[in-house]
Amino acid sequence: MSVGQTSSKASKSQDASPRQPGVPVSGWEAVIGLEVHCELLTETKLFCGCRNRFGDEPNTSVCPVCLGLPGSLPVLNSRAVELAMRIGTALQCEIRPSVFHRKNYFYPDMPKDYQISQYDEPINVNGRLDLPDGTSVGITRAHLEEDTGKTTHVGESGRISGAEYSLVDYNRAGVPLVEIVSEPDIRSGQQARMYVSELRAVLVASGATDGRMEEGSLRVDANVSVRRSGVQDLGTRCEVKNLNSLRSLAKAVDFEIARQVALIESGGVVAQETRHWNESASKTMPLRSKEEAFDYRYFPEPDLVPIIPGDQWQAEAIAGMGPMPARRRERLVDALGEEAAGAAGFGSGLHDQVVTVVELGLDALVLDAVQLGADPRLTLSRAANEVAANLEGVARLSVDSFERLISLEAKGKLSATQAKAVLSEMLAKGGDPTDIAKARGFEVLASSELAGVVAGVVNSRPKEWSRFVDGDEKIVQFFVGQVMKETRGKADGKAVLAELNRLRDSSKASPD
Ligand code: ADP
Ligand code: MG
Ligand code: ZN
Numbered sequence: 001m002s003v004g005q006t007s008s009k010a011s012k013s014q015d016a017s018p019r020q021p022g023v024p025v026s027g028w029e030a031v032i033g034l035e036v037h038c039e040l041l042t043e044t045k046l047f048c049g050c051r052n053r054f055g056d057e058p059n060t061s062v063c064p065v066c067l068g069l070p071g072s073l074p075v076l077n078s079r080a081v082e083l084a085m086r087i088g089t090a091l092q093c094e095i096r097p098s099v100f101h102r103k104n105y106f107y108p109d110m111p112k113d114y115q116i117s118q119y120d121e122p123i124n125v126n127g128r129l130d131l132p133d134g135t136s137v138g139i140t141r142a143h144l145e146e147d148t149g150k151t152t153h154v155g156e157s158g159r160i161s162g163a164e165y166s167l168v169d170y171n172r173a174g175v176p177l178v179e180i181v182s183e184p185d186i187r188s189g190q191q192a193r194m195y196v197s198e199l200r201a202v203l204v205a206s207g208a209t210d211g212r213m214e215e216g217s218l219r220v221d222a223n224v225s226v227r228r229s230g231v232q233d234l235g236t237r238c239e240v241k242n243l244n245s246l247r248s249l250a251k252a253v254d255f256e257i258a259r260q261v262a263l264i265e266s267g268g269v270v271a272q273e274t275r276h277w278n279e280s281a282s283k284t285m286p287l288r289s290k291e292e293a294f295d296y297r298y299f300p301e302p303d304l305v306p307i308i309p310g311d312q313w314q315a316e317a318i319a320g321m322g323p324m325p326a327r328r329r330e331r332l333v334d335a336l337g338e339e340a341a342g343a344a345g346f347g348s349g350l351h352d353q354v355v356t357v358v359e360l361g362l363d364a365l366v367l368d369a370v371q372l373g374a375d376p377r378l379t380l381s382r383a384a385n386e387v388a389a390n391l392e393g394v395a396r397l398s399v400d401s402f403e404r405l406i407s408l409e410a411k412g413k414l415s416a417t418q419a420k421a422v423l424s425e426m427l428a429k430g431g432d433p434t435d436i437a438k439a440r441g442f443e444v445l446a447s448s449e450l451a452g453v454v455a456g457v458v459n460s461r462p463k464e465w466s467r468f469v470d471g472d473e474k475i476v477q478f479f480v481g482q483v484m485k486e487t488r489g490k491a492d493g494k495a496v497l498a499e500l501n502r503l504r505d506s507s508k509a510s511p512d
Pocket of ligand 2: 239
């Protein structure tokens with residue numbers, strides 16, 4: 001498809017109608033670099049003793065330092081530095097001596113009129129994040145800085161232009177952040193999403209953050225450009241702000257790629273600008289152009305000394321840090337056994353379950369249950385589905401009772417449907433799997449009883465039965481369904497199938 005004909009019109013606007021977002025365009029390559037702000041899980045703020053907690057009454061965790069009152073002085077929170085070193089370690093960075101700068105700008109969310117940040121001497125540089133699909137994204141830097149206050153623009157648009165008035169909450173001002181800047185190594189919205197998802201898992205595993213995007217603990221800006229295939233030079237980029245979920249990140253990046261390709265193909269030129277992701281319109285919109293960009297006039301912060309992360313301090317900071325998600329996924333795959341490991345390649349359902357279980361921190365539960373003797377694949381599947389659906393219930397689920405539930409199912413004492421129902425109740429209310437199954441009348445039919453029911457169903461359906469005997473494999477599901485109906489789901493699916501096959505084989509052997 002070519003949209004070159006519309007060039008004269010489209011070249012004036014930044015809004016040539018985009019191509020289908022998310023579909024790779026032949027002849028073009030997208031280039032994406034992400035900036036991720038991560039709020040650190042410290043007790044107190046970066047430069048004062050105010051409480052660092054989300055959701056407090058506005059402007060209750062403030063003091064002269066984080067309100068920027070004249071004469072107040074910052075005192076560095078060493079815990080924040082330690083968490084930054086953990087992040088650096090988890091992202092395979094070089095951890096270096098670093099210096100704080102003042103980044104000057106005037107905006108009501110920043111009462112000092114400057115933000116204390118690290119500029120040309122950040123604490124972490126030259127790292128790498130390996131993704132589950134085998135690709136790897138370079139980490140340029142991961143530096144420490146303070147968060148700004150939070151402004152809320154009240155009015156229809158929710159943005160400052162056109163707002164009736166704005167509210168500002170300084171509880172967030174001075175909260176410690178690490179900003180993780182990636183190399184422009186990402187090539188699609190889908191990969192951008194995978195990067196942030198893996199990064200979040202790494203940051204949570206390092207103990208640095210709770211990873212809650214919906215509460216703003218992780219905030220993502222995406223730099224997007226496009227270039228013709230084979231071209232080495234980077235194209236002009238746009239920076240997209242306000243990406244507060246993985247879903248909007250992928251959508252915004254794909255939208256932006258499609259917009260830029262359509263714009264260039266129609267004879268236009270991409271302008272370097274900051275854009276805003278409008279969730280309800282599902283498009284990016286201009287926020288400010290390069291000409292309007294701030295000149296931050298960075299200079300060294302005179303009230304703070306450089307940070308020298310010596311070997312001993314680094315060792316203390318990372319002591320007790322658990323294994324990263326990639327390693328934990330490996331362990332889980334190993335526990336599945338050799339055959340499953342072969343089937344757990346990227347893109348497989350099994351791989352998805354492994355990723356989910358590690359992401360949700362359920363891997364220890366699975367490994368411990370397997371250790372007690374639970375069937376590994378069944379355990380993984382129940383964890384990735386039923387347990388994942390009620391994470392709050394995990395506290396009510398002991399490894400021991402989880403193992404017994406899995407084993408009841410594995411031994412055919414509960415059907416899959418029954419096991420799921422029992423597990424849901426264990427998660428909702430706690431309790432012993434055997435007791436719950438009994439209370440619900442869930443015992444699987446004894447095999448003697450089952451044989452009788454199956455025989456009854458077979459005898460009442462002679463026509464369908466002869467089709468099965470004559471080789472119509474599909475009709476077996478009809479019989480399984482009938483038996484389930486007759487037993488109200490108490491029969492074990494596998495056992496029913498086995499009995500049906502046995503009857504067929506014996507009726508073939510003696511045709512009379
Ligand atoms: P700034 O501080 O002005 O945002 P940086 O040089 O720190 O600029 O880059 C920020 C992010 O933009 C990085 O993640 C980087 O990889 C990415 N980036 C830089 N140039 C491009 C480009 N042409 N296309 C896509 N991403 C880019
Ligand atoms: Mg930037
Ligand atoms: Zn304070």
